[in-house]
Amino acid sequence: MPDNFAGRLLEWYDQHGRHDLPWHHNRNAYRVWVSEIMLQQTQVTTVIPYFNAFMRRFPDARALAEAPEDDVLSHWSGLGYYARARNLQKAAKTVMAEFGGEFPQDQDKLESLTGIGRSTAAAILTQAFGKRAAILDGNVKRVLARYHAVPGWPGQTSVLNRLWEYAEQHTPHDRVRDYTQAIMDLGAMVCTRTRPQCDSCPLQADCTAYARGEATLYPGSKPKKAKPEKTTWMVILEDSQGRIMLERRPPSGIWGGLWSLPELDPAFGADELQDACERKLGIACETPQLISGFRHTFSHYHLHIQPARLRVHGSHVVADSDNLRWLHRDEALTLGLPAPIRTLLTDAEQAALL
DNA sequence: AAACCGGGGTG
DNA sequence: CACCCAGGTTT
Numbered sequence: 001m002p003d004n005f006a007g008r009l010l011e012w013y014d015q016h017g018r019h020d021l022p023w024h025h026n027r028n029a030y031r032v033w034v035s036e037i038m039l040q041q042t043q044v045t046t047v048i049p050y051f052n053a054f055m056r057r058f059p060d061a062r063a064l065a066e067a068p069e070d071d072v073l074s075h076w077s078g079l080g081y082y083a084r085a086r087n088l089q090k091a092a093k094t095v096m097a098e099f100g101g102e103f104p105q106d107q108d109k110l111e112s113l114t115g116i117g118r119s120t121a122a123a124i125l126t127q128a129f130g131k132r133a134a135i136l137d138g139n140v141k142r143v144l145a146r147y148h149a150v151p152g153w154p155g156q157t158s159v160l161n162r163l164w165e166y167a168e169q170h171t172p173h174d175r176v177r178d179y180t181q182a183i184m185d186l187g188a189m190v191c192t193r194t195r196p197q198c199d200s201c202p203l204q205a206d207c208t209a210y211a212r213g214e215a216t217l218y219p220g221s222k223p224k225k226a227k228p229e230k231t232t233w234m235v236i237l238e239d240s241q242g243r244i245m246l247e248r249r250p251p252s253g254i255w256g257g258l259w260s261l262p263e264l265d266p267a268f269g270a271d272e273l274q275d276a277c278e279r280k281l282g283i284a285c286e287t288p289q290l291i292s293g294f295r296h297t298f299s300h301y302h303l304h305i306q307p308a309r310l311r312v313h314g315s316h317v318v319a320d321s322d323n324l325r326w327l328h329r330d331e332a333l334t335l336g337l338p339a340p341i342r343t344l345l346t347d348a349e350q351a352a353l354l
Numbered sequence: 355a356a357a358c359c360g361g362g363g364t365g
Numbered sequence: 366c367a368c369c370c371a372g373g374t375t376t
Contacts, residue, residue: 040360042374080372117361138359157367195376222357298372339373
């Protein structure tokens with residue numbers, strides 16, 4: 001490139017970049033990989049404690065591959081995107097079985113691992129192995145969309161392809177590891193979504209969007225769609241010993257594989273819950289006590305959660321099974337729970353309802 | 355309330 | 366290939 005994009009970025013990085021993050025120490029493919037997956041969905045400051053706890057419990061691919069899935073999910077609880085945690089473990093098993101416990105140093109082989117795509121594979125290649133590869137995460141998309149004034153939403157294939165072309169063009173042959181960290185840091189620290197610090201930017205002189213005074217117009221925003229409203233009953237079934245019943249959700253879909261409260265069709269009226277529990281779960285209960293409902297928003301719909309507490313007759317308790325467990329609240333809170341369910345159980349404690 | 359986000363899955 | 370989906374945090 002004639003404009004020395006990488007050179008200016010590296011010069012900035014040497015002075016202002018982040019050089020001391022936990023995954024920069026004992027750097028290896030496993031640590032880079034886990035940090036990249038966590039960083040896909042969460043900011044650095046939030047990731048750090050999760051990353052450190054995860055590394056203590058699962059120090060390498062073998063430990064992760066051999067761990068019970070519940071253990072992995074509980075270390076992910078609160079981060080969201082639980083499918084990524086399951087993919088992480090699945091890939092760790094593949095690394096053990098197919099690659100003898102060593103991460104391959106090859107873009108295609110890395111991409112064959114579940115949960116690793118083009119950008120994550122490139123991050124591992126550059127950060128762990130010092131090989132040349134172009135990344136394109138959210139930060140890099142923003143930097144490039146502004147620098148080249150690329151119009152449109154990056155979720156659209158044509159826009160994404162243009163950004164990948166620029167990403168490839170700018171990636172240097174030397175110091176590629178530092179360059180990759182540098183462009184991610186610039187996006188996170190200077191070329192931010194709102195209020196970018198253009199006056200501190202090493203790329204200002206050649207940034208097309210800046211020249212037009214339109215930095216924040218890039219990248220283009222996602223076309224918006226109305227979110228439907230859904231409703232569900234969530235029942236807190238409590239037995240004579242004060243234990244509550246948790247149900248493991250199906251492996252895919254919302255909160256896949258997490259432990260949650262049993263749900264009942266919102267078509268049931270409050271006066272029909274007792275009967276519904278008896279028929280659907282085979283559990284005889286006393287009359288329900290309604291707890292104030294709340295709304296949880298997902299990326300594509302709103303869910304109104306109406307909790308109800310039902311005491312169970314001691315003699316009719318169903319046994320634990322693979323997907324059903326009676327647990328005291330403290331035990332329940334150690335499992336992988338969806339954030340709103342964790343809040344509900346915690347708040348219910350504060351309100352002395354349980 | 356809306357934006358954000360890399361990759362899996364599906365049509 | 367093009368689109369939809371996931372879920373908690375930040376703005």
